[in-house]
Amino acid sequence: MNHTFFKLMLTLYPPYWATGIVVKKITPDFREIIVTMRKRFYNRNYMNSHFGGSLYAMTDPFFMLMMIKILGEDYIVWDKAGCIDFIKPGQGLVTATFTIDEAAIADVKEKTAHGDKYLPEFTVGVLDEQGDTVCRVTKTLYVRKKLDGKTKPPEAR
Numbered sequence: 001m002n003h004t005f006f007k008l009m010l011t012l013y014p015p016y017w018a019t020g021i022v023v024k025k026i027t028p029d030f031r032e033i034i035v036t037m038r039k040r041f042y043n044r045n046y047m048n049s050h051f052g053g054s055l056y057a058m059t060d061p062f063f064m065l066m067m068i069k070i071l072g073e074d075y076i077v078w079d080k081a082g083c084i085d086f087i088k089p090g091q092g093l094v095t096a097t098f099t100i101d102e103a104a105i106a107d108v109k110e111k112t113a114h115g116d117k118y119l120p121e122f123t124v125g126v127l128d129e130q131g132d133t134v135c136r137v138t139k140t141l142y143v144r145k146k147l148d149g150k151t152k153p154p155e156a157r
Helices: 003-012 053-059 062-071 100-111
Strands: 021-026 032-038 077-087 093-099 119-125 133-145
Touching: 003 021, 032 062, 053 077, 053 133, 062 077, 062 093, 062 100, 062 119, 062 133, 100 133
Parallel strands: none
Antiparallel strands: 021 032, 032 093, 077 133, 093 119, 119 133
């Protein structure tokens, strides 16, 4: 699936569409994705700032999806864990820019070359319109190279 169709599918995905999460950009090599969310009555909390669950949802699958697209079918990639650190109340439009650089890709390939699992961590900041950090999300992925054609990680067999 090319990056343009992938972006359209994510934008129309009901949990994103219903919370106002918009995928603004996906580079053709899947190494950068930009996601935004505007504060609306349906995604704000009691304190009239962005609801924490919506902030986490706008960051949830992207590092995993990027790594799946970058590494291809020879690898198993799953989300393993996530952590969100709220820095300040989010107001207005918030933006998350996900990037995976060549060094991170090389590191994953090196650590999984012999079929070992690897749990890399990736962090993204969610910024408000002034460029201030609203929250920081760290995602841990499970990555393993397929050596025997199996598609499920050993823990799931």
